[in-house]
Amino acid sequence: MNALLVPFQYAFMQRAFVAALAVGLLCSVMGTYVVLRKLSFIGDGIAHASFAGIVIAYIRGLDYYVGAAVVAVLTALGIGFVHRRGNISLDTTIGVLFTGAFALGVFLMSRLKNYAVDLQSFLFGNILGVSLSDVLFIGILGALIALTVIVLFRGLLYTSFDPVVAKASGVHAETIEYVLLVMLALTIIVALQSVGIILVAALLVTPAAAAYQLTSRFSTMMTLAAAMGIFSTVGGLYLSYFLRSSSGATIVLLATVVFFLTIGIKQLRSASARRA
Amino acid sequence: MSDAGDAVRAERLVVRYERTLALDGVTLTVHFGEAMGIVGPNGSGKSTLLKTIAGLLSPSQGELHVLGTQPRKLRPGAIAYVPQIEAADWTFPATVWDVVSMGRFPGLRFWQPFGEADRRAVEAALHAVNMYDLRKRHIAQLSGGQQQRVFVARAIAQRPQLLLLDEPTTGVDFETEEALRRVVRSLVDDGLPVLMTTHDLDRVGEWFDRLLVLDRRVLALGTPAEVVESGAYASIREHTHTHGHARAT
Numbered sequence: 093m094n095a096l097l098v099p100f101q102y103a104f105m106q107r108a109f110v111a112a113l114a115v116g117l118l119c120s121v122m123g124t125y126v127v128l129r130k131l132s133f134i135g136d137g138i139a140h141a142s143f144a145g146i147v148i149a150y151i152r153g154l155d156y157y158v159g160a161a162v163v164a165v166l167t168a169l170g171i172g173f174v175h176r177r178g179n180i181s182l183d184t185t186i187g188v189l190f191t192g193a194f195a196l197g198v199f200l201m202s203r204l205k206n207y208a209v210d211l212q213s214f215l216f217g218n219i220l221g222v223s224l225s226d227v228l229f230i231g232i233l234g235a236l237i238a239l240t241v242i243v244l245f246r247g248l249l250y251t252s253f254d255p256v257v258a259k260a261s262g263v264h265a266e267t268i269e270y271v272l273l274v275m276l277a278l279t280i281i282v283a284l285q286s287v288g289i290i291l292v293a294a295l296l297v298t299p300a301a302a303a304y305q306l307t308s309r310f311s312t313m314m315t316l317a318a319a320m321g322i323f324s325t326v327g328g329l330y331l332s333y334f335l336r337s338s339s340g341a342t343i344v345l346l347a348t349v350v351f352f353l354t355i356g357i358k359q360l361r362s363a364s365a366r367r368a
Numbered sequence: 369m370s371d372a373g374d375a376v377r378a379e380r381l382v383v384r385y386e387r388t389l390a391l392d393g394v395t396l397t398v399h400f401g402e403a404m405g406i407v408g409p410n411g412s413g414k415s416t417l418l419k420t421i422a423g424l425l426s427p428s429q430g431e432l433h434v435l436g437t438q439p440r441k442l443r444p445g446a447i448a449y450v451p452q453i454e455a456a457d458w459t460f461p462a463t464v465w466d467v468v469s470m471g472r473f474p475g476l477r478f479w480q481p482f483g484e485a486d487r488r489a490v491e492a493a494l495h496a497v498n499m500y501d502l503r504k505r506h507i508a509q510l511s512g513g514q515q516q517r518v519f520v521a522r523a524i525a526q527r528p529q530l531l532l533l534d535e536p537t538t539g540v541d542f543e544t545e546e547a548l549r550r551v552v553r554s555l556v557d558d559g560l561p562v563l564m565t566t567h568d569l570d571r572v573g574e575w576f577d578r579l580l581v582l583d584r585r586v587l588a589l590g591t592p593a594e595v596v597e598s599g600a601y602a603s604i605r606e607h608t609h610t611h612g613h614a615r616a617t
Contacts (some may be wrong), residue, residue: 128460151381229377242478245478246470250473253491254470257451257456260448260449261445261446261471262442262445262446262474308463310466310509
């Protein structure tokens with residue numbers, strides 16, 4: 093029994109578990125909107141774009157995550173603006189802007205003589221390196237995002253289902269979309285340290301997509317997604333300790349297993365309904 | 369100057385999609401307690417006119433007053449717009465009740481709970497379109513006619529001051545069409561102004577008080593009988609029957 097509790101004895105693991113819980117919850121709640129609005133590509137896009145912010149922050153001697161957050165938010169707003177004003181499809185806009193921002197990061201990095209940032213931790217995350225101030229940062233940002241979701245809950249729901257009618261009936265659909273994009277950018281930054289640029293999109297999409305297989309109610313989908321998200325992040329971190337594997341990769345792999353399990357459950361339910 | 373007695377007043381309205389002219393100098397007035405039908409061939413600007421009145425599109429020229437002001441300055445919930453059912457994602461995780469409840473959202477501030485009055489409005493709207501018994505059903509499990517009725521119920525639950533319907537009878541059976549007609553006529557009798565596009569030219573006299581024949585420009589406007597007499601209707605009828613939607617049996 094004691095062996096199973098070993099991971100919780102270390103302070104760095106305790107901080108990592110708190111971060112994992114918050115990230116799992118945030119990503120899956122925001123992921124519900126990502127999946128239903130068919131924005132799966134955006135998580136990957138904004139995460140890659142934030143790389144430019146990390147390099148700029150390095151050049152300017154600023155906190156990397158602040159740099160990443162600024163560029164992520166600007167990219168998210170840029171995606172919304174170009175998509176709406178340029179009448180260009182969202183997929184195309186994300187594809188153009190994120191590769192552009194990512195290329196800017198590579199360009200700036202290539203011109204540096206002594207680039208000493210640990211890229212590995214940004215690409216694949218390092219949840220075990222979360223400090224107390226990081227936990228505080230995640231907590232404050234998480235509370236801000238949760239508050240915004242509560243305030244805009246009805247508007248977000250209506251515009252996710254039927255944005256045109258919502259707008260015609262006086263809901264500020266455009267403003268809500270911009271707020272959602274900013275919240276997504278901030279969520280991605282919060283999750284970067286846990287799973288890194290490469291895998292962050294999975295945390296946004298997979299738990300929500302898994303929950304979508306099991307329910308026909310929005311609020312149930314969000315609750316299930318949150319439970320699966322937390323299970324994946326906390327469970328993945330826990331498993332990674334014993335498997336001596338990358339925590340980010342283990343978290344995402346566990347989320348993927350959960351996703352396939354829900355597909356199996358859905359198939360079984362459909363088969364049993366057909367028989368009945 | 370807008371006449372406070374008019375629900376909609378458009379003068380020389382021009383709407384463009386980039387270089388394409390969708391509406392060319394449309395002038396019309398819709399009164400309270402009046403149902404106006406809009407007919408015309410595909411691509412004649414019927415949906416564009418509704419979307420412009422709903423504030424979804426901006427006119428490039430002309431004047432538009434909706435309920436005495438510009439569409440985007442209206443209070444939330446003033447306009448209910450019922451789009452064609454293809455416009456929505458019917459796999460969305462929502463029941464019939466959930467979707468109709470959305471009609472109440474524009475009128476609620478974020479701190480106001482979804483209260484008893486809202487629940488009663490949703491129930492009444494579901495009863496009006498005969499969908500109350502299916503309120504717990506997932507929207508993906510509905511037929512096209514039932515989906516159409518859900519959209520109309522959402523608009524009714526909103527308690528709007530102006531109702532815009534975009535081809536609500538396309539693809540529905542006669543029974544559903546008749547149920548929708550009775551609901552709309554009862555709303556009109558209560559004073560609600562209604563604008564509705566349709567491809568169904570057979571029953572315009574039963575649906576509408578006035579009829580607008582549109583082909584980017586106004587070809588005719590008057591009572592259904594006047595419009596039929598004008599001759600504009602005949603050419604549209606031929607065109608619409610050739611290219612328009614077929615009624616489901």
